[in-house]
Amino acid sequence: MNNNALDHYYNMADILTVSQVLDIVIRLSGEGTTRSELARLTGFSKSTISNHVETLLAENLVLEGSGFSRGRKNSHCIYFNADCGCVISVDVGVTSLNVAVCNLVGKPLAASFQEDVDVNLGPHIILNQAITTAQNLLNHNHIPMTKVFGIGVGIPAPIEFATGRPSQPPLMHGGWGNYPIKETFEEAFGKPAFVDNDVNIMAMAEYEAENTHNDGNFLFVKLGTGIGCGIFCGGKIYRGASGCAGDIGHISIEGNDDLCACGNRGCLENLAGGAAIQKRIQWMAQNGKSDFLASCLAKNEPITCRTLGAGILAQDVACKEFVYQTGLYIGEVMAKLVNFYNPSMVVFGGGLINLGDLLFTGIREKIYRCSTALATRNLQIKCSSLGEQAGIKGAAIMVRDRIFMPSQFSKNYLLFREEARPNTLV
Ligand SMILES: [Zn+2]
Known part of the structure; x- marks a missing residue:
């Protein structure tokens, strides 16, 4: 690696331009891009782009090879070097x-x-x-x-x-x-360390997996112990004024006034979060509301969300009804969010998605019944494939x-590069 490739850039404006070119290469990394395409996207001249690409190649931040750019085979495609660090x-x-x-x-x-x-x-x-x-x-x-x-x-x-x-x-x-x-x-x-809410980072992984196949306006909903939502807007995570955007577990469900740990009543998480589900099915087992759950309890088996999944496989009517109803609760909140936000896609992740089709039947039914026709016309509803x-x-x-974000590049990347120089290794 040539550690001096950036050294001929004397001013911040040039370094900012290089980082803007790199930013586009990263966005298009799944399929690669070309120098002409970079010139078209940035408005810079082809010679300027060529200089910047040479710098990025010398820095080992991008690679050149054959591939397809905008559907055409090209032997000089530029890719982000995902293994440069x-x-x-x-x-x-x-x-x-x-x-x-x-x-x-x-x-x-x-x-x-x-x-x-x-x-x-x-x-x-x-x-x-x-x-x-x-x-x-x-x-x-x-x-x-x-x-x-x-x-x-x-x-x-x-x-x-x-x-x-x-x-x-x-x-x-x-x-x-x-x-x-x-x-x-x-x-x-x-x-440097960066800390974020777990749902936001799962949404970032989902967007990367979608690569260029999504317009960047979507919701990622984690159904786990708690329920939260990552909001992607224009290709970036939206955190809100204080960083707590997407805390949808505490939106209330009509007809429910149970007290939630947050101090409010009727919260979605208090009905459909993993911890709440476990409490509710334990009550069902103890009160004979499900033959399957009652028999598990009689055998001293633990009553967890996994037991609920087993109850569905065993065709227990009460377990099936419970999961479908849980889907309706989640769908009720999602329908309001779809009307408000008009996402192109709603992706569900987290352990509870393993409860399977009946949960999603409830979710879909409520979203399609309670959202406007225009908001659901092209809406995709799906499960994340990324798992744990x-x-x-x-x-x-x-x-x-x-x-690598252009406004931080000069500070963060150049610092990293300085530390990585062989002559400064300790
Ligand atoms: Zn609450």
């Missing part, structure tokens, strides 16, 4: 901890998926566990710290993005509120986008 991804769940080292399109190079982790042990224990796991992954796979651009962290709580601190997390106890997560990782690794990797993949993409 890596990111430490940390996905903290209420009951899980996933840690990985990913390349810059979120492909795991090494990963550790830990189940039965209790987030309520508190940030000191959980974050230390994440740091130790990441250090082991780097060591065992001989990945030097100089290759690491930064750390991306997903947390199941509202996050103030600028500070990377959770704000009154309803599902996380043990001192997580306002905890300096960003600083903890920055001190441990000496690299969505969090770590999205965390890596978040870091890449923050490091």
Whole structure:
């Protein structure tokens, strides 16, 4: 790698232009682009583009090879070099901890998926566990710290993005509120860390997986212990004024006035979130409302959301009705959001999507019945295909986008590059 390729740029304006070209290459990375296409998209002359592409090639940030650009075969396609560095991804769940080292399109190079982790042990224990796991992954796979651009962290709580601190997390106890997560990782690794709500990073992974096949206006809904929504607007995540946009679990459902942990009544999460479902089916088992669940209880088997899935497979009428009704509750909130936001796509992820078709029958039925015809005419409703990797993949993409975003490029990338110079290695 030629570490001096950017050195002939003396002013920030030139560096900003290079970063704008790189930004477009990253957006088009799935299919590649050409110098002429870059000139057309940026409005810069072909000679300017050629100079900038040479710089990016010398920096090893892009690669050149044969491929297709706008449907035509071309032997000089330009691609983003996803392996020019890596990111430490940390996905903290209420009951899980996933840690990985990913390349810059979120492909795991090494990963550790830990189940039965209790987030309520508190940030000191959980974050230390994440740091130790990441250090082991780097060591065992001989990945030097100089290759690491930064750390991306997903947390199941509202996050103030600028500070990377959770704000009154309803599902996380043990001192997580306002905890300096960003600083903890920055001190441990000496690299920039970025912290976001777990649903937002899953939405980023989904957009990357969709690549150019989506207009960038979509909703990603996580159905897990809690219910949250990542809002993509014009190809970017929308966080709102304080960073808590998309907290749809606390929109109320008509005809329901149960008290929620948030202090309000009738919240969706209190009916259709994983924790609420578990409580409700345990009540059904104890009160003989489902033959299947009652028989599981009689055999001393745990009554969980998995038991509910087994009840559907066993054709238990009450289990089937319960899941369909849960779909209607979720659909009621989604119908309002579809009317308000007019997304091109609603994608569902999280563990509860394993409850299957009956859940989605309820969701679809309510959305189509209660949304306007124009809002649903081209609406796609689907399940995420990313599974448990969505969090770590999205965390890596978040870091890449923050490091390479044109307004931050001069600060973040040039700092990384300075540290990665062979003569400054310690
Ligand atoms: Zn609530």
